[in-house]
Structure formats: structure tokens, C-alpha cells
């Protein structure tokens with residue numbers, strides 16, 4: 001399996017190279033050259049436990065890693081010590097909620113779904129560095145809206161051959177998130193608050209990555225930049241696994257028979273998690289609709305409705321801070337996957353940079369709308385959803401999960417079909433105690 005860039009289709013890099021590098025030199029994001037089709041293998045994959053399934057899916061993409069390397073990465077990442085159970089994720093039925101399910105992804109060490117990827121990415125990265133840049137040290141720069149930062153620090157702390165620096169918006173993270181980051185232990189970690197919001201942090205980090213003078217400075221010191229944000233392919237890949245896992249549990253719980261389609265509803269910020277669902281769907285997993293849930297920062301809701309992406313709008317600091325984003329990086333991968341047109345993607349991204357907006361061609365919008373459905377809700381509706389889920393189903397959910405829950409209800413009302421919806425639960429309710437209370 002080789003990888004090309006969303007802004008340069010002629011590139012061909014190995015998985016080790018793209019994980020070590022993080023982002024392509026011309027600013028594009030790495031994508032697999034082709035997607036493996038597993039639709040004929042569903043019955044064979046269905047009975048596997050999480051780790052066995054992860055090994056199968058990951059080895060389709062990391063073809064330059066040995067089976068032993070992949071096994072070491074998976075076994076070291078998803079331990080019962082870190083995730084509280086042999087199975088790191090849970091598909092939960094809520095009493096009285098019918099066929100719907102919540103996919104709990106927050107049983108890892110930092111209580112957010114980012115652990116699913118960030119416990120394994122450092123293991124990929126050290127092996128990728130040994131192949132692609134032997135003897136060099138990886139310098140990880142990470143922009144965070146709160147959860148990525150802590151999960152990345154925890155994943156990379158004291159990992160030999162790596163250093164990590166995290167940048168978070170000074171006024172944009174919860175007190176719990178701020179303290180989680182400020183108290184991080186480890187010899188190779190640093191944390192920095194910036195003036196500005198998440199988008200400012202992410203834009204600045206991308207600029208540092210692609211600055212030739214910075215790259216040269218690092219090269220002289222025997223170091224290379226890499227990324228722990230979802231622009232790194234090594235972060236998206238592990239997220240594909242849990243969509244397969246959730247689907248197979250729907251089958252084993254008798255909700256669906258193998259091959260029948262489910263919908264998934266994903267609380268979305270940088271478009272990484274929902275893009276992993278799209279990859280799973282393209283690989284042949286029977287998913288009908290991908291429901292994209294946003295908070296008051298509804299730039300994606302508007303985009304999916306109109307094809308116009310416009311970040312020139314007020315930025316809201318909400319009760320679901322990990323989704324307070326106006327520039328969703330991974331949308332670039334979707335535009336490329338659907339259009340196959342690197343020149344178009346380059347032009348749209350340059351326009352976004354320059355003017356703050358772009359409009360996709362009609363055919364592309366039609367294709368996006370045939371796959372995605374989008375909705376949003378504000379903080380009041382988020383809090384009502386927490387109350388409603390608690391009162392009706394005796395389940396306490398966090399603010400991000402509540403946004404997705406609310407949008408899933410909107411979908412059911414708007415669209416007359418009754419496929420089971422899997423709502424992704426991305427953080428523990430105890431991570432955002434003020435809002436939940």
C-alpha cells in the first residue's frame with residue numbers, strides 16, 4: 001500500500017514515510033492510493049475480538065510493517081490496565097431507546113476517544129522512524145482544543161526518540177483539560193497556552209511544519225517534525241477499527257443481520273472521526289448514512305447543506321469545547337477522496353486560506369449529500385439532551401455525546417427510515433462536570 005497527497009497525486013510514499021512525516025511537503029494530507037475492499041470478508045472478521053480485528057484492519061494499510069510489529073503496537077496500546085477491560089470500547093444499549101446504541105470510546109487513560117488513536121500512534125511512529133528516518137529524533141507539534149493535547153502527551157511521554165510540544169487556546173479548554181495538560185509528567189514533553197482559538201493554533205502549527213527554514217534548522221540537529229493531530233494518517237487508521245467492531249456487535253446483539261445497513265452519528269470537530277467512518281464504509285462496511293453532528297460552530301452543517309464552506313463567522317466557545325473548530329482539516333481528505341482531483345483540492349484550500357471560504361462544484365455536493373446528513377445544536381439543546389438521556393434512559397452522557405444524541409433525534413424526525421443509529425460517545429461525562437451537572 002502506497003500513499004499519495006491530496007494536493008499532489010503523483011507522490012508515492014510508504015506508510016512509514018507518511019506516518020513519520022505527518023503532512024506532505026506542499027501542505028496536502030496523505031491518503032492511501034487505493035482502499036482495500038473487505039465486503040467479502042465480513043463473516044470472517046465478525047467474530048474477532050478488538051485486538052484481533054485491529055491487527056487485520058491495520059495490516060491492510062501498513063504493508064511495510066511486519067506482522068510482529070503490528071501485533072506489538074496493538075497489544076501494547078489496548079491493554080486492560082489502560083482501558084479497564086480486555087475490550088477497549090463498548091457498544092451500549094440504553095433501556096427504552098429501541099435499536100439505537102451508544103459506542104463508548106472513552107475508557108482509556110485520558111477519558112476521551114482520542115486515546116483510541118493516541119495510545120497506538122507513538123508505537124507506529126517509533127517503528128516508522130526506524131524505517132524512514134533511522135537515527136533521527138521526531139519532534140511532534142500538536143494543536144489541541146483540549147482532548148488531543150492530553151491524550152498525545154500521555155501517549156508520547158518518555159517514548160525514546162520523540163519529543164512533543166502541545167499548543168492549546170488559553171481561554172478555550174475546560175479547567176479539567178487545562179490541569180490535565182499543565183500537570184503532565186515526562187522528560188520529553190512541553191505544553192504552551194496561546195492567545196487565540198484552536199484554529200489559530202492549528203494554522204500556526206501547519207505553518208511551522210511547512211516552513212523550509214524550520215525544517216532545515218531541525219535537520220541540522222538530527223530531528224524531523226511529525227504530527228499527532230488527525231492530519232497524521234497514523235491517527236486516522238486506528239479509528240477505522242471501531243466502526244467495524246461496533247457493526248459486528250450490532251450483529252451479535254441481534255439488532256441487524258450481517259450485511260444489513262446501520263447509520264452512525266458522530267460528534268464532529270476536525271472531521272477526523274467521521275472520516276474514519278467514511279473509510280470503513282468505502283471498504284465495504286454496511287453503513288448507510290454518516291450523520292455529522294456539530295455544536296453552535298455549525299460550519300460543517302452549513303457546508304453539507306449548501307456546498308459553501310465559510311469560516312468567516314463568529315467563533316463560539318461552547319460546552320463541547322473539543323468541537324469548537326471552524327477549519328475542519330480532514331474535510332480536505334473527503335474532497336479528494338470524492339473528487340480524485342488534486343488540482344481542485346489545492347485550489348479550494350488556497351482559496352480557504354486567502355479568502356476564508358470556498359464553494360464545491362455541484363456534482364461533488366450531490367455526492368457529499370448522498371452520503372452525509374448534518375445537523376447541529378446549541379448549548380441549551382446540549383444540556384437538555386443530557387437531562388433527557390438521564391431521565392428517560394438512566395444514562396449520563398457528556399456534552400459532545402449529547403450533541404450527537406440530539407442530532408441523531410433530529411435525523412430520525414427528518415428522515416423516514418428506521419435503520420439503527422450508532423451514536424458515538426466520545427468523552428466520559430466526568431471530564432466536563434460543570435456542564436453535565
Ligand SMILES: *Cc1c(COP(=O)(O)O)cnc(C)c1O
Pocket residue numbers: 112113114147148230267268269270271272273274322323400426427
Ligand atoms: C476531538 C473530539 C471530538 C471531535 O472529533 P474530530 O475527529 O475532531 O471530529 C468530539 N468529541 C470529543 C470528546 C473530542 O475529544
